[in-house]
Amino acid sequence: MAELAPRWAAVRGRMLALCCVFYAGMIFSFSLRPGEESAGQSGAVLALLAQLAQACGLPFSLEEWMVRKAAHFLEFFGYGALLAWSFPGKWPPGAALLTACCDEALQLLVPGRSGQAADALLDFCGACAGILCARLARRAKRV
Numbered sequence: 001m002a003e004l005a006p007r008w009a010a011v012r013g014r015m016l017a018l019c020c021v022f023y024a025g026m027i028f029s030f031s032l033r034p035g036e037e038s039a040g041q042s043g044a045v046l047a048l049l050a051q052l053a054q055a056c057g058l059p060f061s062l063e064e065w066m067v068r069k070a071a072h073f074l075e076f077f078g079y080g081a082l083l084a085w086s087f088p089g090k091w092p093p094g095a096a097l098l099t100a101c102c103d104e105a106l107q108l109l110v111p112g113r114s115g116q117a118a119d120a121l122l123d124f125c126g127a128c129a130g131i132l133c134a135r136l137a138r139r140a141k142r143v
Contacts, residue, residue: 013086016082016085016086016087017086017087019082019086020079020082020083020086020087020095023078023079023082024079024099026075027075027076027079027099027103028102028103028106030075031103031104031106031107031110031113032106032110033110034110034111034112034113035110035111035112035113036112038112038113039064039112042064042067042068042071043064045067045071046062046063046064046067049062049067050062069119069122072119072122072123072126073122073123073125073126073129074126075123075126076096076099076100076122076123076124076125076126076127076130077126077127077129077130077133078130079096079099079126079127079130080092080093080096080126080127080128080129080130080131080134081130081131081133081134082130082134083095083096083127083130083131084130084131084134084135084138085134085138088135088138092127092131093124093127093128093131096123096124096127096128096131097120097124097127099123099127100119100120100121100123100124100127101120103120103123104116104117104119104120104123
């Protein structure tokens with residue numbers, strides 16, 4: 001049974017690395033969508049949030065740009081957490097920054113989209129928050 005532990009750890013490590021690759025691919029796939037399609041998705045999310053707020057009797061005053069910025073932060077939050085969980089060393093922030101910069105550069109090639117340094121910074125901040133949460137969760141699990 002003890003012989004299985006190192007093999008399982010290697011398989012687990014490979015699976016988590018593969019999940020990171022797929023997650024980055026998902027991020028890039030969102031960036032490859034034309035501007036009109038991306039704006040339509042943001043508008044649909046905004047409409048859904050407005051309906052939920054109305055159903056709960058809450059005031060609602062979000063704008064589409066807020067939804068877009070929240071999406072940047074949240075998708076990279078998940079990516080950062082996954083990186084930190086997969087690779088507990090020191091390089092997940094560097095990988096997240098590289099992915100954020102590549103993501104914004106990729107948008108320069110897509111009609112109706114623009115790559116913005118501010119968005120790359122927001123992506124990186126989301127990833128760092130995810131990395132921090134994952135590391136704190138790992139530390140709490142050990143205690």
